[in-house]
Amino acid sequence: MKALTLWQPFADAIACGLKKYETRSWSTKLTRPDLFIGDHGIKLAIHSAIKPMSLEYQALADKYGMENLEFGKIVAICDLVDCILITPELIYQQTQTELDFGDWRIGRYAWKLTNVQKLDKPIPAKGQQGLWNINL
Helix, strand or coil: CEEEEECCCHHHHHHCCCCCEEEECCCHHHHCHHHCECCCEEEEEEEECCCCCCHHHHHHHHHCCCCCCCCCEEEEEEEEEEEEECCHHHHHCCCHHHHHCCCCCCCCEEEEEEEEEEEEEEEECCCCCCEEECCC
């Protein structure tokens, strides 16, 4: 299974359903079509980085009442089903919550995440940059 490491509170925002897109500077679909299988995409593990939150990110967590965040663990499993070039139209369709939890600059990419399953018992794991493999 592929995994993606995110700083907190972004990983838990996905796990809790606050965040439906992960914004990135790079496209998975265009540069890695082998990752996508039919219309269902791929299973993706969401990993929270071990690095503590910055003051800016702590303020974001506080704004949304996020407490007891996990660090250095797989916190959710989801389907990565699409990779969309960010346009003004796509930005306009987003909620304020989604905008708060992403970098929605034009020209970046929004990875669409569905079927998110928050893990009752997060799994400790050492993260990596980019997409990486984990055997769950």
